[in-house]
Structure formats: structure tokens, C-alpha cells
Amino acid sequence: MATQQELSETRQQSGVGFVQTRLATLFTPPDWLKLAGGGELGPIQVAYETYGTLTPAKDNAIFICHALTGDAHAAGYYEDDDEKAKPGWWDDLIGPGRTLDTDKYFVICANVLGGCQGTTGPGSINPETNQPYRLNFPFITVGDIVEVHATLTRELGIDQLLAVIGGSLGGMQVLEWAARFPDQLRGAICLASAAQLSAQGIAFNAVGRRAIKTDPEFKDGEYEHGAGPRYGLALARMIAHITYLSDQSIEMKFGRRLQDHDTFTYEMLPEVEFQVESYLHYQGKRFVERFDANSYLYLTRAMDYFDLASQYGSLTKALGRTDARFLIASYDSDWLFTTTQSKEIVRALIECGKHVSFIELKSPFGHDSFLIEIEQLQKLITPFLAQAYESLQAEKES
């Protein structure tokens, strides 16, 4: 058994080691954030982490956009983590010698606006009332989220990012970055994502929100901190979690195996007869411990509303103004964000003559693949970033 000290040393030496979440305060009055849905918001606190060192030329920054329920903690450990704690959610991809090589690049990840993990969201205190915003929090869009992150990036002294990268809702943010700030990025890496959420995706989000809102503890969003619609939120997560898996991955992982018995119990009330049930219950329970129900409502709505083509007139209009290089990847077993949806983006980019690479990766893990299939991403993203960086240096020399 490793002692606590040994464990701590191992952690410090692996990947980016110990990290800290930092806070920035942006959009202080009178420079409020003007929201797409109308109204203004400010001041806005943003939780973010950085790994690696920014070059004096400030040309090696990569911004990571997280998915729906992710956070700013993309890599490394916190110093006070207990021994069970996992590193940041994309740790395998980030660190010295890794794909997002922190010896070479400066990596930024920030929690989204409307979230509940350090960035201003419905759980934050409204300075005007000294009460949490709750459902008085204004409606936010993916555009608003990106606006905040772009402002953070400028605040860090960076005019242009080497790349913006993200999967799922993170991929939507990447596309929005390219559309909204065409000059502020040289590379755009969009994984398992789409230029608009499918009707099926909206449908699943609707069921999740209904689960939350019909929980008696929801109380029109006016629940106290630490309380709230636990069952509804867990149920929303269970439903969403199914959409992140694939038929094949569930079959591989659980099959029809039973949890605690060798035979059926023929009882109705216990809810964990099958292993897959037990797993979903566990996912729901764990989620409730770290996520706020109101944030879930806001962020899923932002996702539903995202529609790059209608927002900018067409996909070619949205993506036609940037000279960024694009890397688009989908997964063959992802039925929530399909290859067809990725190809729509690719088609538009070809139409407007952009530098675009596309691949459909093979994986049994469904939508979650972009969090799991790290080796595939390494092979794809490492040369892409190296080329983006080299071409930038070549441009500077010429």
C-alpha cells in the first residue's frame, strides 16, 4: 500500500501534477455582458485552470471547451484530493509529452456560464438582491458562453488562440468560436458534435428537464443550497447517460447480468436487479452530489437552442469568415451526435473553401467515445496541432 505521501508525490509527478482553479471577474459594470436572449449580466465570475506556459509571443494557447456537465478541471490533481479522487476529465490528453503537450502549449479550460462549478450560474448570488439567482438567472446561449470565454482569453493577454477544442456541447462552442471570433483562432477541433442539436437530442433533454421540474423538491427552482430535486436530477442523468452509451457498449459492460442474485427475485420494488440498473442508479446518485438542477435546466436549454445555420443565416455564412483550420471527428457508434451531423459541417466548410479534415472514428463507446478513446485522439490531434503551430511560425518568418 502506498502511503499518502507516496501517492501525493506520484500525483505531483504525473501529467501536469497539482493544479489550482483560478477565478476571474469579468463584465464588471458598466461593461455588462449583453445576452442573446436580451438583458445584461454582470459581474461574471469565471472559474478556469491553465496548464503549461504561455510563450512571450502568446501564440501557443489552446482553449478547451467542456461538455454539458464538465468543469474547468481538465487535467491534474488538486493538492487536497483524497486517494480516491480522479485527475481532471481529460488528463490523459494533457501534460508534458501528451497530445496537448504542456511543454509546448499553454492550455486553458474554463467552466461555462450558467454552470455550477465556479462560474456564475443560477446558484450564484445575485449582487442586486443578495439572494441566489435561481430561475431569475437570465436565459443564456452557447454564444453567451463563448463570449465570456473569449473575454477571459483576452484578459489573459491572448489575442489569438492556436486552437479551440471540445466535444459534444464543447464542440458546439468550438463552432461558435469560429463563427463569432473568426480571427481569434487558428485551429478548431470539433469532436462528436453538431451545428445544431437533433430533434432526438432535444427530446431527451425535455424528458430530463421534466424529471427535474416534477420532483416535489424542485419548488419552482427555489430550493435551498444542498437540497433540491435529487430524484429528478438523478433521473435526468440516468436518461442522459443512456444516450451517451451505445447498444454495444451497454451489452459489453453489463449484458443481462444480475446484480446481487443468481436468479430473478420476482419482486417489484427493488430497482437494482440488473447490473445495468445498478450502474445507472450509481451514475444518477454521483451526479446529484456534484451538479445543480437549475444549471442543468439552463445548460440543456442552451444546447437545444444552438443552431449555427439559423443564427448566422447559413452554415457557410457562419463558418466562412474564419481562416482557422478545422478538424472534425465523429464516432460510428454515436447516435446522439451522428456522423451525418458532422458531415454537414464538413460539407459547409468545403463549400466555402476552408481547410478541413474529417474522420469517422470507430469505437464501441457511443457518444462518450471522445472522453474514452484517448489513443485515437492522440494520433489525430497531435499532428494537427503540430502543423497548426508550425504553419504559424512559418507565417511569422515569411
Place this chain on the structure above:
Amino acid sequence: MCAKHRYCMEDPSLDVTDKLLMEQIQPGSRVLDLGCGDGRLLARLRDERDASVLGMEIDIEQHHGAIARGVPVIQADLDEGLHDIPDLAFDYVVLSQTLQQVLHPKQLLEEMVRVARQALVVVPNFGNWRIRLQVLKQGRAPVTEVLPYEWYNTPNLHLMSMHDFQDLMRLLGIEILKEIPIINHRAVEKAWLANLRAQQILYVLQRQEQPAEHSPAPATA
């Protein structure tokens, strides 16, 4: 390996075909390369001819190679067509040493002249005299040096001679702007007995304004 005593077509010598293809492409053009491999040709076109390029490739290792050269590349199976490419999105579309391997060469050629102003196609010439002689003498299917497959595992599905290719172009209403035989690693623009001598041919194609089969019947006296 080639079976013994059989003529093997000469190595299509990538350098020769690359050079020849590059000569056909105006500087500053937009070029699509179908089956681009690791993007070798496209990288040269970009660097030496200031071309804006895109590759299509099915093999994932080759795909990574193209990305490492900074060549944009779309993973695609040519047997499924070019649905993701809008009409006339390119000045040139290149298909080198691949047409004989696709399932539907006719459809692919039609797609090519749809997506680009000109299509550059390099094909092996199975009308070459050595192949004819081999078939005649030994009565066996021809085998090539670079694709040393037997009849049952060859990727070369569609064997054609120059005459066969010309016939198909007439049928599809595709105009042959240029026909450049490659004989012993050299492009010979005006070759004597080309169909007998060429190992490969480069065709420069474009869609006819009015497809042949729809052209009005000539007035009869």
C-alpha cells in the same frame, strides 16, 4: 508476388505521374485528390503551385500522414460517391491509379466532372502489348508489379484499354481534353500506336455542355 513467367506491368512510378499531374494544374487552383494517400501530391501542389487542396482517403494511417503534412483530408470511401462535395467546388479533381479499383467507375467519373471543372485521371492501360501477349501466350490473367495480386484477390476490378476508356467517355458525354500516354516512365503526348505501347494514360476530362446521349439528332436530308 508475381507468378513466374508472367509479364508484370512496370511500376507506375509515382514521381512521373506526380510531375505530369502537376504540369496540368494551373497555379493557385483549388484541387481535390481522390485517394490522396498521405497527401504527398497535394503537399507539393500547395508548396510549389500555391494550390488550395483537399484530399479524400479511406485508410486511417494514410489519413494521419496527410494531417502531419498539414494537408486537409476527408475520410471517405470512393465507392460511396462524392456526396459531401458540392458542385464545382474545385478547379481540378485528381484520381491517380485508383479508377480500376473502385466498384462504380462510371458513377465516380460522373461525380468527378460534377465537383470540378476538370478531372485528371491516371489509369493503367490493359491494352498494352505485353499484357495482350501474356494473355495470348499463357492464357492467364495479367498481374502488375506494384499490385502483384492474383485474379481472386486483386483490387483491380475494372480493366480497361484506351479504346474502352474513350468509349465510356462518349457514353457519359465527358470530353477528353487531353490524352497523354505514359510509355516507359515518359509522357509521350503524340505516341504512335499508343493503345499498344502505353503502360498508363493520363486523361484530362471535362463535362460536355450537352451530354452526347441527349444531343439533338443530326438533321437528315
